[in-house]
Amino acid sequence: MTTNEQLFARAQAVIPGGVNSPVRAFRAVGGTPRFISRAHGAYIWDAEDKRYIDYIGSWGPMILGHGHPAVLEAVQKALLEGFSYGAPTAREIELAEAIIAQVPSVEQVRLVSSGTEAGMSALRLARGVTGRSKIVKFEGCYHGHADALLVKAGSGLATFGHPTSAGVPAEVVQHTLVLEYNNVEQLEETFAAQGDEIACVMLEAIAGNMNFVRASVPFVTKLRELCSKHGALLIFDEVMTGFRVALGGAQSVYAKLIPGFKPDMSVFGKVIGGGMPLAAFGGSREVMKQLAPLGPVYQAGTLSGNPVATACGLATLAEITKPGFYEALAAKTQKMVQGIAEAGREAGVPIVTDCEGGMFGFFFANALPHNYNEVMATDKERFNRFFHGMLDRGVYLAPAMYEAGFVSAAHTDADLAATKAAALEALRG
Numbered sequence: 001m002t003t004n005e006q007l008f009a010r011a012q013a014v015i016p017g018g019v020n021s022p023v024r025a026f027r028a029v030g031g032t033p034r035f036i037s038r039a040h041g042a043y044i045w046d047a048e049d050k051r052y053i054d055y056i057g058s059w060g061p062m063i064l065g066h067g068h069p070a071v072l073e074a075v076q077k078a079l080l081e082g083f084s085y086g087a088p089t090a091r092e093i094e095l096a097e098a099i100i101a102q103v104p105s106v107e108q109v110r111l112v113s114s115g116t117e118a119g120m121s122a123l124r125l126a127r128g129v130t131g132r133s134k135i136v137k138f139e140g141c142y143h144g145h146a147d148a149l150l151v152k153a154g155s156g157l158a159t160f161g162h163p164t165s166a167g168v169p170a171e172v173v174q175h176t177l178v179l180e181y182n183n184v185e186q187l188e189e190t191f192a193a194q195g196d197e198i199a200c201v202m203l204e205a206i207a208g209n210m211n212f213v214r215a216s217v218p219f220v221t222k223l224r225e226l227c228s229k230h231g232a233l234l235i236f237d238e239v240m241t242g243f244r245v246a247l248g249g250a251q252s253v254y255a256k257l258i259p260g261f262k263p264d265m266s267v268f269g270k271v272i273g274g275g276m277p278l279a280a281f282g283g284s285r286e287v288m289k290q291l292a293p294l295g296p297v298y299q300a301g302t303l304s305g306n307p308v309a310t311a312c313g314l315a316t317l318a319e320i321t322k323p324g325f326y327e328a329l330a331a332k333t334q335k336m337v338q339g340i341a342e343a344g345r346e347a348g349v350p351i352v353t354d355c356e357g358g359m360f361g362f363f364f365a366n367a368l369p370h371n372y373n374e375v376m377a378t379d380k381e382r383f384n385r386f387f388h389g390m391l392d393r394g395v396y397l398a399p400a401m402y403e404a405g406f407v408s409a410a411h412t413d414a415d416l417a418a419t420k421a422a423a424l425e426a427l428r429g
């Protein structure tokens with residue numbers, strides 16, 4: 001049998017860092033990444049045939065668990081009809097209709113292949129629509145690896161950010177303002193000084209790239225008010241949260257708390273593709289008509305609306321729109337985080353948890369963080385030890401404390417109980 005270590009050594013010879021996406025390399029937590037050989041339901045198996053309860057779910061898409069029969073059937077049927085045509089299909093219309101049916105702020109949608117592509121395209125469209133260059137993002141939110149969005153906060157209030165990656169020229173991020181998440185005053189000051197130059201504000205309203213941090217209701221309310229007042233577009237990045245925290249995404253969660261709330265544009269990925277490379281961005285007809293071929297903002301893609309990916313996405317959406325799906329998923333997720341919190345209490349280790357729908361987070365801290373700096377101040381060493389303790393016991397959590405976790409409809413009560421038992425052992429061990 002080939003071991004994970006052997007595969008990692010071989011991978012490192014031909015793939016930078018041995019992985020095709022950095023966090024998979026386990027650099028944050030140390031150790032050898034698990035090379036996955038198969039998956040079914042709530043489980044994945046590594047190259048050594050060790051089984052894990054999977055709380056990553058491909059970083060969100062696998063909301064039904066792996067290999068759901070209805071999804072498999074739809075994908076198998078689509079495969080036999082051809083992999084890619086580079087021409088329109090009826091299935092793309094169906095998927096667009098299915099997305100629009102659940103998200104009232106979206107009247108039209110363009111399908112693309114990845115969350116990065118969707119975020120980058122939404123940004124270009126917002127700039128094209130407003131004729132403005134400046135954009136606002138928040139520290140700790142991740143919107144894919146487009147140049148203009150790989151930025152960390154500058155030193156002073158609302159200064160332009162600095163690239164977080166080599167290869168991103170400072171000039172490319174000169175229009176990107178990076179503000180503190182949940183900081184209402186900073187937002188007000190920024191809009192007072194530069195509001196009429198801002199094309200858009202991008203937000204992960206339930207941020208899943210600094211573990212799990214919610215935007216406060218006053219923060220989202222103020223953001224909506226300032227964007228409307230200054231003619232900037234509010235873009236909700238729902239790549240993680242869309243069809244995951246609720247059928248209508250994070251925006252539907254905030255619409256329940258802020259009467260009439262809607263973003264101007266939304267970005268989707270992950271669940272809408274059911275595990276296939278598929279993402280989307282959308283908004284009002286007025287905004288979307290600026291996109292080529294109707295308008296002057298260019299965007300295109302050979303694999304956009306791919307027939308196999310849309311079949312997978314549609315079959316997934318058909319399952320998750322069944323009555324009671326999210327209630328059951330949310331109950332499982334709550335039980336999962338309760339188990340972690342209880343294990344913490346029983347072991348005398350401070351752990352705080354939060355969740356919404358099928359997405360969760362936990363921190364080794366006494367209180368939930370509200371922004372990136374507070375996330376950074378939580379106990380990373382403890383997280384890393386816990387991560388390995390859980391991995392050893394067959395529970396696969398995200399290999400970095402900056403990532404959210406995901407529960408699927410396939411997780412059983414027995415899986416949740418086993419997770420809690422593993423957590424208690426890992427914390428005591």
Ligand code: HOZ
Binds near residue numbers: 021022023058208403
């Ligand atoms: N973008 C993910 C981290 N938030 C990682 C995706 C992957 O490695 O597949």
